[in-house]
């Protein structure tokens with residue numbers, strides 16, 4: 245050691261120090277364990293966690309010291325619980341939630357406030373058992389700041405993969421809502437028309453940190469225009485923006501309700517279709533042929549239909565009309581997709597429904613004919629595959645992040661048990677579930 249170069253000695257010393265000081269061990273005793281939603285349930289298992297990663301899963305209840313390094317391990321007793329991987333929501337808008345004065349907020353809320361609201365919404369999502377979310381459109385600076393702050397451990401929250409600004413044609417589903425030019429002087433960076441602009445809009449999101457790209461293939465329910473729910477971008481524009489994203493290694497999610505818009509997006513090579521409301525047999529066959537995922541978001545349809553019915557003045561007339569049309573048909577779309585063997589990834593559109601109610605999607609999927617196991621696969625293995633993070637989450641196994649939840653009953657028999665998680669661990673951190681949500685809005689939750 246005396247002869248070693250000073251710099252090398254320092255590196256060796258600090259590495260040793262980290263190893264000694266930085267290791268936190270946890271041993272979880274799982275009464276029942278579904279480590280992989282495709283596999284069997286095992287009983288009386290021990291999940292051994294070092295810092296944020298699963299080191300090993302063993303039969304029986306391991307005591308501290310039984311495995312090397314675990315002498316001071318914390319034992320977490322879930323021997324009366326059913327343990328499974330943290331859930332994944334492939335479609336969220338974590339920075340906002342339904343508020344009646346949406347038009348005013350669009351021109352008054354700062355990015356900074358959106359980020360901070362995202363911290364609270366993220367915690368609600370985490371406490372609901374969702375340890376990963378794919379955010380699909382929203383204020384670019386706000387969402388990247390939130391994602392990075394969570395990644396760096398500055399604030400706690402679900403793992404976020406973020407799209408940045410959604411890509412939309414001028415006047416399309418993601419383009420403001422008819423504000424005067426002096427209120428919205430410039431279109432946001434996701435607005436594009438024509439092949440060249442659309443490529444640039446995609447590349448701009450990637451430049452500032454997008455993990456994937458979200459674009460609107462058709463009109464949408466909550467945009468303030470009576471422009472329907474059919475195709476908006478041309479076939480050529482969709483091909484251009486998907487090619488531009490794939491060339492930079494980014495997957496693409498397309499918001500789509502109408503059939504022609506879905507068919508166009510699928511032919512253009514999209515990786516997932518969000519909502520898929522007017523999906524029929526022909527669309528289902530094209531899904532299967534291309535291998536794209538459907539992200540059904542039943543709870544979004546359920547929520548907007550409920551609001552439009554129960555609170556007739558909540559939405560503008562344009563929006564209310566679309567909400568009443570699209571809400572009821574989404575379950576039928578999932579039923580057809582499921583029958584045809586379309587790959588399905590779990591996603592809610594949280595922000596339309598309240599953050600923290602994400603698990604209710606599972607109940608609705610079950611009512612639409614999907615079996616409990618298929619729903620769990622959609623919310624873990626499939627969602628991880630769609631997002632491209634199967635190497636770090638989606639199943640519980642050595643080397644993956646410790647994203648672990650527990651519920652009271654076996655969800656393979658009782659899917660509604662997901663509504664009340666008893667234990668949540670995100671990347672090795674146990675989350676306090678007894679915190680009441682901050683009352684952000686002065687009216688009852690929808």
Ligand SMILES: [Zn+2]
Pocket residue numbers: 335336337380593
């Ligand atoms: Zn959405």
